[in-house]
Amino acid sequence: MANPSDYAILQVLPQLETGGVEQVVIELTEAVARTGARALVASLPGKLVPAIERAGGTHIALDLKSRNPFRMSWAGDQLAKLIKSQKISLIHAHSRAPAFAARSASRRCGIPFVTTYHGAYNQHGLLKRRYNAVMASGDRVIAISQFIAALVRERHHIGDDKLRIIPGGVDAVRFDPDAINGGRVERLARAWRLPDGAPTVMLPARLTSWKGQSIAITALAQLRHRDALLILVGSAQGHEAYLKSLSDLAQSLDVAKRVLFAGDCADMPAAFKLADVVVSASTDPEAFGRTIVEAQAMRRLVIATDHGAAQETIRAGETGWLVAPGDPAALAAAIDDALDLPIEARIARGAAARDFVSARYSVAAMQAGNLAVYHELLG
Template sequence: MPQPPAVLQVLPALISGGVERGTIEIAQALHEAGFRALVASAGGPMVAELEAVGARHVTLPLDRKSPLALWRNSRALAGLVAAEGIAILHARSRFPGWSALRAARRSGARFVTTFHGVYSEDLPGKRLYNSVMVRGDRVIAISEHVAAVIRDRYALGLDRLRIIPRGVDTVAFDPDAVSPERLEDLRTDWKLPSGRPVVMLPARLTRWKGAAVLLQALAQLRPTPPFAVLLGEGGFRAELESEVAALGLEADVALPGVCRDMPAALLLADLVVHASTKPEPFGRTVIEAQAMLRPVIASDLGAPRETVEEGVTGWRVPPGDAAALAAAIRRALDLPPDARAALGRQARDAVLRRYTTAAMQAATLDVYRELL
């Protein structure tokens, strides 16, 4: 009997992050739909999770960046395509994408790419380097914002471009599925003060994610600022801790690091903030918060313009404007609880209609079926 069609996803490694998470979600959908799901990468702690959903991992040094590595990886991928009868190569990153493109052209396999971000062009030759991501038989953009950048830079036609937003697992991110014990564990670990509203910024602690803007907004909300939880890790942490001390916000801010129970964390928040000062390609934490019935205040740029509807599922403010953010936080927290709850319900309804993992998986499988 002929084997079912095989799809090989290619990325640098399986350590952590949204690209890796999306790879596993698509591998799971492939397996459940009767395809053979393979992933090639340099490996990492998420390999076990990938194999648990029924996919096969092939270890290749796809995290290395050199002309020799590109050539060797392209040969290895072409050999894998021939040995496994792979019909589609799906590249999720630029340097491994060049190896995958060369392997696809040598073998006759179809080539798919996903733009997970908006790549900079600040160095000579960068546009050419980035262009591998528009050389697919199909090119997937993770938001309307990313698609607009692709069309502007590369004049890519609608015959090859597909917009597939990222999704949230609405089973895991379900308010009714979070037990009181999970909430109490986090509340205790973080030493949340009782009787104070909680504003949460779930993001890597990097400068452009806007945590410093939120701190400045809190300082403007004295004498009764809400309690802020800056959830995440990153190289900007020490600078943020210094800023907290300089602003006298030690009793008003917690930096608990990475949280392994994001549904419970978001449910502890009265309000979730997205404060990025650069355009976000998508911003999955926004839809995760909305899935947990939490309205979001988001920077008015990038993909959150698509996921946060002003006054309906949340609010948008100018990026980097601490005064505007402070005013929006105050307005949101001054709303009657039932009005804020209504916004949260509308936010979850919007996620269920447009931004689920199941919808993302189905749309991606449709792209594969087009090419088969």
């Protein structure tokens, strides 16, 4: 039997900047390195490259982001060279454009090809359907929720011989409210200039329209709790026009002084601990929704839109609330309900939420599931 050090796993994605997919890549890098195998990641550089290196991996700067067919062909050539030079055993694609190059290179070099279907990916038009289909062309296709598994079966007719359901996970040690010292929370509160005692509603997501920040701002204007603050945590990532539209909306609804655009946050456990309520207002269904799970691990009161994987990661009425997508009035009513809860009920619901996600959504289980797929293909 080969030693683990004889194997090398290469993960590919567009860029190591920020987001749930990038965090999964880091966690899988750590899991592969822990086995003694070599863990490599190819992408454009970004601020998360040091995290790959801390996890025991090696980052290779390569432009796999372009959707141009000629650039994809070039990227496939570069990956084939990399597979040969680094003696790669298996390649794992986490995004569509890199998956085309990875599939081409894996076939040329005769190594297994794995994909993780991270999104619900809209299907408007024949070209988009063909573009999405690459994520279902792996020797194994990993779905990150039951919702995504059902979508893959329906769209691509993938059977259980190839499809594996491996939900995302939360690090229950990092996201442990009892482990977050007061200094971390106070530093963040000072940096954000939060007033003492005001109810705090947080929406953690990159600033893009389908994440529902405009819905949350509109809901804020309809709350009975007129002193509540809304903190939008997430980078605009160049979407300055959208950022301005949100600011203009807050001004028009006379809630600008109650909306904080916090940008990226390096200490999300402390950020969650500052929040009374955490909201996911996505108008499109979430494929998994990592922040929903992380907030529940932190015993926060969580409200999400009633579609996609949120129907799996929240037990409505027990660990959180589910509301109709795109409905500011419904979101406002749920936030008011959450803020109305007496302290004993908040504690009980928070404890139920942490117990629920700790039992079902651990990083260790996600890592073990992916390693099992690699073992399955590598024998």
